[in-house]
Amino acid sequence: MGSGRNVAVFGAYGHTGRFVVAELRERGYVPLLLGRDQGKLTALAQAQPGLETWQASADDPAALDRALKGADAVINTAGPFASTAGPLVEAALRAGIPYVDVAAEIEANVDTFAHFAERAGAAGIAVVPAMAFYGGLGDLLVTTAMGDWTAADEVHVAYGLSSWHPTAGTLASGTVSSQRRGGRRVRYSGGQLQYHDDALPTLEWPFPAPLGPQSVIGEFSMADVVTVPSHLAVPEVRTYMTAKAAADLFAPDPSAPTAVDERGRSEQTFVVDVLVRSGDTERRVAAAGQDIYAISAPLAVEAVDRILTGRTRTTGVASAGAIFDAPDFLRALSAHLTVHLPLDMRG
Numbered sequence: 001m002g003s004g005r006n007v008a009v010f011g012a013y014g015h016t017g018r019f020v021v022a023e024l025r026e027r028g029y030v031p032l033l034l035g036r037d038q039g040k041l042t043a044l045a046q047a048q049p050g051l052e053t054w055q056a057s058a059d060d061p062a063a064l065d066r067a068l069k070g071a072d073a074v075i076n077t078a079g080p081f082a083s084t085a086g087p088l089v090e091a092a093l094r095a096g097i098p099y100v101d102v103a104a105e106i107e108a109n110v111d112t113f114a115h116f117a118e119r120a121g122a123a124g125i126a127v128v129p130a131m132a133f134y135g136g137l138g139d140l141l142v143t144t145a146m147g148d149w150t151a152a153d154e155v156h157v158a159y160g161l162s163s164w165h166p167t168a169g170t171l172a173s174g175t176v177s178s179q180r181r182g183g184r185r186v187r188y189s190g191g192q193l194q195y196h197d198d199a200l201p202t203l204e205w206p207f208p209a210p211l212g213p214q215s216v217i218g219e220f221s222m223a224d225v226v227t228v229p230s231h232l233a234v235p236e237v238r239t240y241m242t243a244k245a246a247a248d249l250f251a252p253d254p255s256a257p258t259a260v261d262e263r264g265r266s267e268q269t270f271v272v273d274v275l276v277r278s279g280d281t282e283r284r285v286a287a288a289g290q291d292i293y294a295i296s297a298p299l300a301v302e303a304v305d306r307i308l309t310g311r312t313r314t315t316g317v318a319s320a321g322a323i324f325d326a327p328d329f330l331r332a333l334s335a336h337l338t339v340h341l342p343l344d345m346r347g
Ligand SMILES: NC(=O)c1ccc[n+]([C@@H]2O[C@H](COP(=O)([O-])OP(=O)(O)OC[C@H]3O[C@@H](n4cnc5c(N)ncnc54)[C@H](OP(=O)(O)O)[C@@H]3O)[C@@H](O)[C@H]2O)c1
Pocket: 011, 012, 013, 014, 015, 016, 017, 035, 036, 037, 040, 057, 058, 077, 078, 079, 080, 081, 083, 084, 102, 103, 104, 130, 131, 132, 133, 134, 135, 167, 168, 169, 170, 171, 173, 223, 292, 293, 296
């Protein structure tokens, strides 16, 4: 349990931030509610009596320093992360506390590694970007599937989403990412991120039962193209998205998620199916659950819990698979995730 330690949540009143606040409380942590809008913070605090609020903009270092005083860690759920990740990592380093974010913006994830690896490493402070459904979960599954391998020829991460009702934050982050890459597409191939204008292929992916084969969009690059190669020697990392979910996301007027249960989860279900290949040998692991936003909360909070209790393998900027014991981490989420370990191992 969290033993009453304080964890700041930047963007606390956002859709994902609220899931994170609830998860922290459930696990015995005291969330500090941080964000740029005092009115929204006050409204959230009225629904969560007893919690402190701290108004701070990402571009106000002094306000961030005041807000992080007394915090044992910070979770950043405020996206687009192009504007928030850098300033919040800086503030965490000044405060000497670990930083975890849920960024699914490939460029922001790259920046966190590029700009902070040296300083966070030297300071011995854990900085874990993309510690959420996209980026973190895929990396934990890939690392688990790799087992004793440290290198592989290919990694495939297939997202079997039943639907995708995106939040405003998701849509804004997608727009910012697209602008940052000049409207081009990105994939991880030949051991590097490649920017291109090729049409994305539609193919069929054999998800495990009960989902079964689904039409997916290939090279639908998600944060896994940053997290996985950050610590594993794999020249090809390909991610796929069910065509139905991709169509929902790009619909002219996409609708936001609506809660269908007491936890606030939507009816969306997911399967993340991972296949790693080395020569003729393939290893597979899959995980299934409900609501990609809701599941991001136990992922981020479990990460903070492991960092604060010293259950880490490295420090500095690191992805989930690099810093945590991946199979053990996945087992710890059994209340939220059904992990098939392994589905198919040949060779
Ligand atoms: N990796 C993953 O799997 C994963 C999972 C969940 C969420 N995410 C990402 O997390 C972000 C938030 O998603 P969400 O679903 O919570 O969206 P949301 O409900 O729209 O909330 C966005 C939050 O970010 C805040 N924010 C945005 N820009 C800000 C800035 N410059 N300074 C301070 N606060 C700012 C918003 O505050 P205001 O209301 O004041 O604008 C709000 O609190 C998105 O980037 C999303 O892609 C990723």
